[in-house]
């Protein structure tokens with residue numbers, strides 16, 4: 377069998393599929409990625425808006441930045457890449473299999489596309505957490521009427537329920553990710569630069585446990601040499617093609 381035939385056979389034969397997604401899958405929905413030209417991150421932005429110290433120093437300024445991102449995500453819709461993953465999950469459900477998404481994104485677009493099994497490794501822009509009492513609440517209103525928002529229970533300052541630099545990932549999310557990497561037949565990474573740990577290590581964990589691995593990304597990444605197959609191009613084009621091969625158009 378050649379490269380393409382082996383990939384097609386693997387896609388068709390896999391019943392337990394893990395998928396790690398990053399900012400690149402939402403790029404075709406019009407949302408910016410973190411690194412590269414026009415990326416969100418530079419030293420100053422990270423320090424001011426994505427570290428516990430930066431947020432504590434000027435919460436109002438940090439909230440303006442998150443509100444801008446929440447507004448962009450609210451305006452955006454799932455693209456064919458998100459929709460293809462939801463369709464694949466539905467198809468695998470019918471075959472008594474599963475597909476579980478581990479996403480580094482906080483935009484909620486997988487859920488809006490219809491995906492059911494989604495673990496948000498870096499939290500969600502649609503949940504707030506009180507810095508005083510720790511209470512979490514869902515808040516989809518945009519713009520927020522009061523900025524920075526205050527906890528309805530104790531009046532404490534609320535922060536976005538996302539993971540900042542220097543913070544650990546939620547334990548439950550890490551446990552889920554480890555289980556997916558342990559139990560899947562196929563692990564797919566989509567639109568992630570593969571430089572942020574521990575998310576990037578899941579693909580290596582899956583491969584160590586005997587799963588086949590596939591990368592779908594616009595460009596090669598540090599993960600490319602370590603996966604079974606690497607496909608380079610826009611995920612909004614590649615994923616629908618792959619899922620059509622598995623489940624029919």
Ligand code: OAD
Pocket residue numbers: 397398399400401403404409410411412415426480481498539540541566567568569570571572592593594595597609610611612
């Ligand atoms: P990055 O911005 O680091 O990488 C995005 C990747 O998507 C790049 O490798 C691009 O080549 C690729 N890409 C862009 N457009 C694409 C498209 N249309 N189709 C396929 N791929 C495309 O974003 P992440 O890897 O998600 O963490 O970054 C990981 C984490 O770093 C983020 O969750 C964030 C950041 O610090 C936190 O904020 C905690």
